[in-house]
Each structure stands twice: as structure tokens, then as C-alpha cells.
């Protein structure tokens with residue numbers, strides 16, 4: 001009888017341990033290959049930073065390569081989940097993910113809710129208009145116009161500051177570009193490298209990107225507010241990748257000879 005009780009207690013304990021390991025294990029949980037898993041969230045619709053290529057099994061892009069290299073440096077494996085951009089910070093807060101990498105601009109508002117790694121990419125906002133557009137040459141010309149932006153982004157915030165702009169907030173940059181082509185809006189405001197990639201690499205026709213920059217922004221990897229330890233590890237890994245040339249390799253793969 002006593003023996004049975006001990007057995008039951010042992011079984012209950014190992015169940016509890018297994019359950020504990022399975023939930024919120026975060027950067028400590030294990031993948032099938034035995035390596036630790038870094039649970040990564042990204043809104044995978046932001047080429048060339050994160051996007052899906054039908055011919056490839058894995059998510060592609062600068063951020064995707066960078067976070068895989070960072071995870072590897074930390075002795076982990078990145079397990080990347082595709083989430084909506086405005087769902088990334090909530091997913092960090094609920095610990096569904098350990099980090100978010102998604103061309104996310106470091107700003108004070110977000111810093112109230114998450115920690116950021118050191119900056120890893122210099123960006124900013126530009127706009128795309130239809131090729132035959134004559135009345136929009138600068139951001140001030142957006143007054144009285146209709147503009148599409150991605151919901152929850154710095155673009156959405158900055159365009160509202162211009163004043164007297166009719167802002168349409170859509171789910172993805174692809175939705176914004178479609179709306180522009182269909183004539184539903186007069187301009188799209190979005191991150192410069194994404195606008196440039198859209199025009200140059202996807203062979204988009206009938207639209208042009210304007211050179212003027214509305215803001216200068218820097219991207220960071222977002223981390224749960226209480227996980228300063230993970231922030232430190234990510235920064236160390238990032239530093240190592242800068243030192244050993246891996247960052248430069250990944251940069252050159254996606255941006256060629258462009259200045260950093």
C-alpha cells in the first residue's frame with residue numbers, strides 16, 4: 001500500500017515537471033533535435049526582412065537569417081511563429097514568444113511594454129505614390145489626401161501627426177500597395193527598405209517611391225520586459241556576429257553593397 005502511494009507521488013511529480021517544462025519554458029525548452037528553442041514571433045509579410053517564398057520551406061529575409069544566427073550563437077534553435085504585427089507585443093507579454101523580430105522600430109512608447117536589443121538596422125519612413133502622381137512631392141502634400149499605412153506601425157502614428165490626412169489602416173504592407181494600385185488611396189507610407197524592395201525587386205509597375213524621409217528609425221529585437229537576462233544574451237550574440245563578419249554577410253545577402 002505504502003509502495004503504491006510512493007509510486008503515485010513519483011508519477012504525479014514527474015507529470016508536474018513535464019507540465020512545467022512544457023509551459024513557458026521559453027528559451028529553456030527543447031526542440032526535437034535536443035537544442036534549446038528560442039520562440040520567435042514575426043509578422044512575416046515585410047520583405048526583405050521577413051517573407052514567405054513559395055519555393056522555400058523556411059521563412060526568408062534579413063531578420064530571419066539574423067535571428068537564426070543569434071539563436072545559434074546562443075546554443076539554441078529559432079522556432080519562428082508568424083503573427084500579426086500588432087499582436088507581437090501582446091504575445092511577448094503573455095510569454096507565447098521569447099522575442100519578436102519584425103523590422104520593429106525602437107521607440108519610447110514600446111519601451112514601456114518591452115525591452116529592446118541594441119539597434120541592428122537603420123531605417124526610416126518614405127512614401128510610395130502612383131507613377132503619374134503630380135500633386136504629392138513631399139509629406140506635407142499628404143494634407144487632404146488618403147493614405148494607407150499598416151496598423152500598429154510607426155507609419156500609422158507619424159502620418160496622423162501631419163494633420164488633415166485621411167488614414168486607412170490595413171493589415172499588411174501588401175494590402176496597402178494593393179489599395180494604392182486600385183486607387184483607394186493616394187499614397188502609402190511605410191519603411192524605406194520595404195518600399196524600395198517592393199519597387200525594385202518585385203517589379204511593381206505603375207508606382208514610384210519618393211526619396212524624402214519622414215523619420216529616421218532604428219530596428220531592435222523586442223524581449224519580454226522582465227527578461228533582462230535574455231536581452232543581455234541577445235546583445236552579446238549580436239555583438240559577436242558583428243565581430244566575426246556574420247552580420248555583414250547577412251547584410252550583403254539582402255542589401256548588397258548598400259551603406260549600413
Ligand code: GLN
Nearest residue numbers: 046102103104105153154
Ligand atoms: N518599423 C515599423 C514599426 O516598427 C514597421 C514594422 C513592420 O511593419 N513590420 O512600426
